[in-house]
Amino acid sequence: MTETINLERKSVHIPDEILKLRKEEGNSAIAFYLQLRKYLSGGFFWAVSLAGYLFPLILIVIYNRTTRDLSNLGFWKQALLLIFGGYFPYYAVIVPLVLATAAFRDDFNDQNIVYLFVKPVPRKKIYVFKLLAYVVASAVMTFPPLIGIIIVAYIASIQYDVGFNESVSVILLDSGLLLLGLLIIIVGYGIVFMSMSLVVKRPLLINLIIGFSAIFEAIFVDLINNEWEFPYIAINLISNWWVGFDSLNTFLIRNTFPNLSPMTGLIHALFISIVFLAIGLHRVSKKELY
Numbered sequence: 001m002t003e004t005i006n007l008e009r010k011s012v013h014i015p016d017e018i019l020k021l022r023k024e025e026g027n028s029a030i031a032f033y034l035q036l037r038k039y040l041s042g043g044f045f046w047a048v049s050l051a052g053y054l055f056p057l058i059l060i061v062i063y064n065r066t067t068r069d070l071s072n073l074g075f076w077k078q079a080l081l082l083i084f085g086g087y088f089p090y091y092a093v094i095v096p097l098v099l100a101t102a103a104f105r106d107d108f109n110d111q112n113i114v115y116l117f118v119k120p121v122p123r124k125k126i127y128v129f130k131l132l133a134y135v136v137a138s139a140v141m142t143f144p145p146l147i148g149i150i151i152v153a154y155i156a157s158i159q160y161d162v163g164f165n166e167s168v169s170v171i172l173l174d175s176g177l178l179l180l181g182l183l184i185i186i187v188g189y190g191i192v193f194m195s196m197s198l199v200v201k202r203p204l205l206i207n208l209i210i211g212f213s214a215i216f217e218a219i220f221v222d223l224i225n226n227e228w229e230f231p232y233i234a235i236n237l238i239s240n241w242w243v244g245f246d247s248l249n250t251f252l253i254r255n256t257f258p259n260l261s262p263m264t265g266l267i268h269a270l271f272i273s274i275v276f277l278a279i280g281l282h283r284v285s286k287k288e289l290y
């Protein structure tokens with residue numbers, strides 16, 4: 001069953017799944033529900049979710065193939081190298097790049113956005129609920145693999161590192177810092193990418209340039225002051241608040257800034273997020289339907 005509505009002399013076909021929510025005319029959370037459902041029903045979500053679990057497997061391979069002595073927190077160092085050198089600048093950037101960019105772009109492409117925008121729901125609320133759906137989906141995709149890396153590192157350390165004596169409370173605290181850093185990355189980039197998708201005609205191209213600048217810098221050379229990039233802000237915060245690993249700042253010297261306090265980094269991240277959030281909220285209220 002489908003229905004056709006006329007808007008500005010143009011016919012728009014409304015899918016069945018949206019028609020079922022017709023009774024929810026005043027429910028702002030409809031945007032959250034539809035966006036989350038779209039994510040969960042997409043092949044990209046499940047493919048990339050499964051791909052994230054390659055990182056714990058890669059860490060196991062690294063442990064099995066290395067001939068070096070991994071005592072004296074060597075197992076943790078290998079895990080942190082994988083997280084800060086691979087998981088954060090690659091996986092944690094690609095997920096928001098695709099999910100956040102597609103949040104509005106797909107709806108405009110299939111014209112479902114017409115139905116959402118003509119409902120008695122403020123457009124700014126639609127933006128906010130789509131952003132919330134994106135954060136939930138991204139967290140479901142990125143948090144479990146990161147926890148898997150931590151578990152592999154912890155099991156290897158307690159089995160093979162005679163000098164490893166970190167308490168469970170310290171491990172939980174440090175794990176919380178890693179998850180907080182990951183949250184900063186996915187929320188920050190999510191706001192930037194979603195807002196850019198409303199501002200420019202080719203958002204994927206622009207967001208690729210923004211997102212891959214962090215990936216490019218992780219491989220080659222710094223192009224932008226790292227004090228303003230989410231992966232490095234997160235790494236700097238983690239390294240300054242880390243417990244039980246005194247040499248972490250030295251170990252991560254390329255991605256940390258001795259003169260940049262964690263709070264300054266958080267202020268930078270907050271500033272960028274607020275600016276792009278304001279841009280997105282303003283733009284969504286002015287966006288043309290066609």
